[in-house]
Amino acid sequence: MRRDELLITIYDIAKRTGLSPTTVSKVFNNYTDVSAKTRTRILEAAKEMGYLPNANARSLATKRSWTLGVLFTESSGLGLRHPFFGGVIENFKASAEAKGYDLMFISRDIGGNNGTYLEHCRFRGIDGVVVIYADPNQPEVAELLASDIPCVLLDFNRANVATICSDNVGGSEQAVRYLYELGHRTIAHLSGGRDTFAGRQRLLGYERMLEELGLSGREEWISDSGDFFSIQGGYEAMTRLLKQPELPTAVLAAGDNLAIGALRAIREHGLSVPGDISVVGFDDIESAELVTPPLTTVRQNMREIGGRAAQMLIGLIEGVAGAEAVVLPVELVIRESCRKV
Known part of the structure; x- marks a missing residue:
């Protein structure tokens, strides 16, 4: 041989x-x-x-399986189809693999039998779990977070659990201030949903900055996508907004997919961006700079979020770190979808 x-x-x-x-x-x-x-x-x-x-x-x-769990809740309808979360997972995966860990997606199905997330993790011997876009108050998610399995909760905030998210409030504030500096005084908001953490936080930033700048907030100018940050949700939310008797000169969308849907709705109504309405997105997904016009947006650092989440989770597993709440800075990326008025 x-x-x-x-x-x-x-x-x-x-x-x-x-x-x-x-x-x-x-x-x-x-x-x-x-x-x-x-x-x-x-x-x-x-x-x-x-x-x-x-x-x-x-x-x-080592008394470990060297496997990290990735948990999405099925009800969100997002998964890896959403470019932001797909990018975060890619970077989480790269950082985890660099430390010798494999990934496994967690569901309630174990060999065809319906169980809980915690049971699946126990069955597979998962060392730790990154929980993405899941409501921590959902009973089965709460059960997992309360267990002795290390977890990092992404894009949520919860006491006594390691969490990581972008500065959603500050990002919306930056966007509204930028529009104000361009001369806009009537600024609407396409919400990502008041029942989502990011949606609530970005709405809060929008409302806070309007108040700080002395601008009147109008409830009819807050249009809820109702569809988890999708392009179709943005299209429908913008279509409802365009039916108002008085139109805003600018719109802050809570996500780039919402903004892309809004661009389509505005064009179909015979209006132009930014000629008639300026539009700002949130996330800076890859397609943001490919649409016409290229989208001004608030950039979340997908590389930093994914890599930091992996670092935090492995630190918990190895006992060298405790639960911490990390809020990462965002950046306003100026392109061509806004104009001075």
Whole structure:
């Protein structure tokens, strides 16, 4: 049998590098007391030799499955189809894999039997869970968050649970102030839904800045998409707004998909953006700069959110971090969908 057909072990790598098997083992089990130079040396040798760590052996040694759960609630209707959450998950995945973890999507179905999220996590031996766009007050989500399985809650805020979200309030405030500085005094809002955390927070920022600037808020100029930040929801919300006897000169949409739907509705009513109505979105998804006109929007840092969520969750699993509430800054990206009045 040829050498490359044999199972490569940590002892082979230790012999190749001149280091101890213990040091080699520490690298593959993500211990932190190995220098970067030594770690690189071991990983390069392992790659050259075609070494693949034995997952079962590693699990026995570390008492972990090296698997992170990803939980969406099915009722949201979003999942990976939404470009923002898809981007966050991609970055979460990259950061988790860099630390040696695999991902598993969590549902209530276990081998065809209906169970709970917590039961599924127990059954699979999940080390920790990132909970995305799920209502923490939903009984089965609350049960998981209250368990001893480390969790990070994304795009929500809840006491005694590790959470991470963007500055939704501040983002809306930035957008409204920008429109005000362009001369707009009648600014409407396409809401992402008052029953969603992000929707409520972005509405709050809109209302706060109107009050700070001395502008009158009109309830009929807050149009709820009612469809979880979708393009169709934005189209319908803008269509309702365009039926008002007096039209605003600007609109802040609580999401880029809503704004893209609004662009379509405005065009179909024979109006132009930004000639008749200026539009600002929220998220800065990839298509925001591809639509006509390119969309001015509030950028959430998908890379930072996903990477930080993975870092927080792994820190909880390894016992080196506690639950913290992280709010990440946002940035107003100015393109061509707004004009001075």
